[in-house]
Amino acid sequence: MHSFRTVSDIRIEPGGTARLDAHVKGLPRNKRIAIITDQGVRALGLMDAGLAALRDAGYELMVFDDVVADPPEDIVMRGVETVKQFGASLVIGFGGGSPMDTAKVIAFLADHDIALHDIYGVDVAQGSRLPLLLVPTTSGTGSEVTNVAIITTGKGSKNAVVSDPLYADRVLLDADLTLGLPGHITAATGIDAMVHAIEAYTSVHRKNPISDALGLSALRKLTRAIGRAVNTPDDVDARNDMLIGAMLAGQAFSNAPVGAVHGLAYPLGGFFHVPHGLSNSLVMVEVMKFNAQEDRARRWYGEIAADLGVGETPTALIDEILRLQDETRVQRRLRDVDIAEDAIPMMADDAVLKDRVLRNNPREMTRDDIVKIYKSIA
Ligand SMILES: NC(=O)c1ccc[n+]([C@@H]2O[C@H](COP(=O)([O-])OP(=O)(O)OC[C@H]3O[C@@H](n4cnc5c(N)ncnc54)[C@H](O)[C@@H]3O)[C@@H](O)[C@H]2O)c1
Ligand SMILES: [Fe+2]
Structure with a gap:
């Protein structure tokens, strides 16, 4: 027996970030959106047109840009708290594998009262999560369509959350974002x-x-x-x-x-x-x-x-x-x-x-x- 799963809504549009308002349509439950990224991606201005489009469409935005490469546990947990406090009803992971993996875990944990170490492993994370849109800015990890998030643990080693709730609701592939890579x-x-x-x-x-x-x-x-x-x-x-x-x-x-x-x-x-x-x-x-x-x-x-x-x-x-x-x-x-x-x-x-x-x-x-x-x- 073989089985195969993937994200059901994948959009390919060079320049599509400028129409981020159209690409979130149907996902958020209210007008509050949390964007998970890193300072490198933010400083490059890659999200600017997308943020403007969302603001113009009346969304209230929170940008968590503390993600670093090979995201460590404490940053992920800080992101969860920030997103919970903000009351986001959509999480957008915008960046390379590090922001996308962090966004996946945040979208899951922000909907539960459990700790990160409770969900490491295969098929351990079960149940709901906040709606999730992923927008890659590197062409490598494929994290936008995987059910995997890799987190650096305190010991300098890595651990993984692998479970189907980590499949995003939607993916936007905007090649223009990768031009300056x-x-x-x-x-x-x-x-x-x-x-x-x-x-x-x-x-x-x-x-x-x-x-x-x-x-x-x-x-x-x-x-x-x-x-x-x-x-x-x-x-x-x-x-x-x-x-x-x-x-x-x-x-x-x-x-x-x-x-x-x-x-x-x-x-x-x-x-x-x-x-x-x-x-x-x-x-x-x-x-x-x-x-x-x-x-x-x-x-x-x-x-x-x-x-x-x-x-x-x-x-x-x-x-x-x-x-x-x-x-x-x-x-x-x-x-x-x-x-x-x-x-x-x-x-x-x-x-x-x-x-x-x-x-x-x-x-x-x-x-x-x-x-x-x-x-x-x-
Ligand atoms: N979830 C999965 O299925 C999966 C698979 C493979 C790897 N990973 C994880 O993904 C992470 C690595 O992701 P990555 O290789 O995409 O890098 P990354 O997200 O760690 O980013 C690396 C650097 O590139 C910069 N950057 C990102 N986009 C840019 C752009 N368009 N222009 C200029 N700079 C840009 C970032 O600011 C950052 O400094 C690791 O933590 C790895 O373990 C996850
Ligand atoms: Fe890899």
């Missing part, structure tokens, strides 16, 4: 999306035909657009393809969850604040080489390579990834992001606990395997 963020977040598509396709427990189709389609768009998006940043078509590709990959992995690339990437973000996409990019090739020793993974990587028209083997797919990493000038080694070799045991201790994702990987991975992979990119 710097090259290194475009590259890293785009590679994150590629990892989502590849890991969904090779996910052993919940691999399904719909995720497979979405993952392949996502990779075709992403691999063809990422170089243009990085090297000719105002190419709206490339930006739109990146945004749609990231969303398709998000739909894929929300139903066929990610594996060891993410498992090994999490400690880099949790302990060293390496951006999520870059963490994935750093570990992906060596994890894929490790996986390719196993029959199923070898076959699946070959199928992806064939679909992309680059060959029929895992090596062909890996070579294509290396080419794209070159083209987008993304960093390659742990030392490039100031992680010393002596941190590897601590990172391996953390990564090996990520059973939520490691269990989806096509080849079993021990702590020794993880240490070897980290050492090979030290």
Whole structure:
């Protein structure tokens, strides 16, 4: 039996933020809207036209812009309190994965009297939430269409809320928002999306035909657009393809969850604040080489390579990834992001606990395997 879920209302409109009043229609229960974002996104003025459109339509707005990359628990809880006090009847998550994940958890917790640590895990968060609209400004996480929120816990490690109430009511994909995304963020977040598509396709427990189709389609768009998006940043078509590709990959992995690339990437973000996409990019090739020793993974990587028209083997797919990493000038080694070799045991201790994702990987991975992979990119 296969099953597949996703957000039911997805709108694609470059420039659509200026009509945010039209895009919230039917969602809020009263005139009060809370917007969850970060200071970077706010300072860029990306929301300004949207805020003006909402104000003109008579909405009262509260902007919570305290979200930081890899959102920690205390900021999420502060957001919940602020939104509760304001009495918002719609939460809009506006930004990259960090504001969107925070918005998802806030929309849920603001409708309950429970704590964040009560909802960590798979299918633990159950019941209602405030209406939720998500507007991504990066093309990577796919968070706008996943039922996942990743929160940094006090220990510098990450934990996840994974449950269907986290699927948003509506998504707006406005490629104009991503035009100013710097090259290194475009590259890293785009590679994150590629990892989502590849890991969904090779996910052993919940691999399904719909995720497979979405993952392949996502990779075709992403691999063809990422170089243009990085090297000719105002190419709206490339930006739109990146945004749609990231969303398709998000739909894929929300139903066929990610594996060891993410498992090994999490400690880099949790302990060293390496951006999520870059963490994935750093570990992906060596994890894929490790996986390719196993029959199923070898076959699946070959199928992806064939679909992309680059060959029929895992090596062909890996070579294509290396080419794209070159083209987008993304960093390659742990030392490039100031992680010393002596941190590897601590990172391996953390990564090996990520059973939520490691269990989806096509080849079993021990702590020794993880240490070897980290050492090979030290
Ligand atoms: N929920 C999910 O399914 C899921 C999946 C993957 C990753 N994540 C999480 O998402 C987070 C990472 O998200 P992200 O990679 O989108 O980055 P992010 O949201 O952390 O943002 C990174 C930086 O980019 C800036 N930025 C955002 N949009 C911009 C724009 N248009 N122009 C210029 N700068 C812009 C932000 O201000 C911030 O400084 C991590 O916490 C990760 O764990 C969640
Ligand atoms: Fe990711």
